[in-house]
Amino acid sequence: MRAKINKRLWIAYTCCVLIPVLIIIFYLFAFAKDRYQSSSILLVKQVADAQVADASGLGALLGVSNTSREDSQILKEYIGSRDMIEGLDRVFDLRKEFSSVNDPVFALSKNASVEELVEYFNKIITVELDEQTMMLYVAAQGFSPEFSLKLNQEILRQSDNFINRISQxxxxxxxxxxxKQYQEATQQLDEARQAVLMYQNENEIFDPELQAKAIATLISGLQANLAQLKMEEHTLLSYLTHEAPQVVALRSQIDSVQKQINAESAKLTSPNNQKLNQNVADFEALKAQVEFASDLYKISLASLEKARLEASRKLKKLVVITEPRLAEDVMYPRKLYISITSFILLNIIFGIGLLIQSIVREHRE
Known part of the structure; x- marks a missing residue:
């Protein structure tokens, strides 16, 4: 009875473990096609002018001013995206390349859809991001060393174009x-200048401020002259009477100068006529608008020139830390690893099955 049980157990072990392991080993060494891998390391570099808060370590060594996490994450997603795969397919005809070998497991189906191609591509392409350095590790597999190298190089080229296209x-x-801001600033400056010209033409005055300064200077001179005349009058009265011809003549000059002072002062602040100080205030407001519009024009012009400069050059580019190289050794499939792993897993599954069977048998008894 015991021999019978052992025989059954051996038959079950052979069917469940040994035969599957032998089939896997036979497939791996007889049918599985060798795959080669070409790898590279990338870094997204900001080449536009930027302020660096903390440049140290490898970033300072490479002159990387502003490599953002978002750029690297976006590029990582793009490499595995359908857009990238369709671009590579136009260059290499990926379906033909991945289905050209007779490998029912690791090769692509000849009639694969786009979705199947995308899924297969993401299995043979490895893209890993180092969260500390923001470096991307890209590994491309192929059934020949030459194709894996060309595939990695084309991924780098299209990635660089993608990053540059986004920045552009x-x-x-x-x-x-x-x-648009420049055009608006130009229009605003023209309108401000036209308002100044219109004000000058309507009031027949070039610059009220200059005219006010001239009048103030004239009044100051007249007041000095008036003070001198009054001093002479005081001197004459010290030895002449008020009716003396010299005193009368001097008083006439004083009255004339005082009237002229009053007349000139009235031009500045007379309540009866349009005040020159009001003209000055209005004209200063117009000049302030012109100056503001001129400053805004200068700023918008500088911004436009900067935008044109940035549009004509690369704002971001890929720094290839490690160039892809032609592979010499077969990397996949890892035949020994798969064989040993399969043997261990099948033994574990077989052991679990025996355990379940023994538990069920004990419950029945």
Whole structure:
């Protein structure tokens, strides 16, 4: 009875473990096609002008001013995206390349859909991001060393184009905005200048401030002259009477100078006529608008030139830390690892099955 049980156990072990392991080993060494891997390490570099808060370590060594986590994350997602795969397919005909070998497990189906191609591509392409250095590790597999190298190189080229295209799109949008701001600032400056010209023509005055300064200077001179005349009058009265011809003549000059002072002062602050000080205030407001519009014009012009400069150059690029190389050794499939792992897993599964069987048998008894 015991021999019978052992025989059954051996038959079950052979069917469940040994035969599957032998089939796997036979497939791996007889049918599985060798795959080679070419790898590279990338870094997204900001080449536009930027302020660096803390440049140290490898970032300072490479001159990387602003490598953001978002850029690296976006590039990682793009490499595995359908857009990237369709671009590579136009260059290499990926379906033909991945289905050209007779490998029912590791090769792609000849009639694979786009979705199947994307899924297969993401199995043979490894993209890992180092969260500390923001470096991307890219590994491409192929059934020949030459193809894996070409595939990795093309991934790098299209990734660089993608990063540059994004930055150029942003720069172009900034240029459109800067151009709009420049046009608005130009129009505002023209309107402010026209308002100044219209004010000068309507009031027949070039600059009220200059005219007010001239009048103030004239009044100051007249007042000095008036003070001198009054001093002479005081001197004459010390030895002449008020009716003396010299005193009368001097008083006439004093009255004339005083009237002229009053007349000139009235031009500045007379309540009966349009006050020159009001003209000065209005004209200063117009000049302030012109100056503001001129400053805004200068700023918008500088922004437009900066946007044009940024649009004409690369704002970001890929720094290839490690160039892809031609592989010499077979990397996949890892035949020994798969064989040993399969043997261990099948033994574990077989042991679990025996355990379950013994528990069920004990409950029945």
């Amino acid at each position: 799109t942003i720069a172009a949008e900034q240029q459109v905005f800067a151009k």
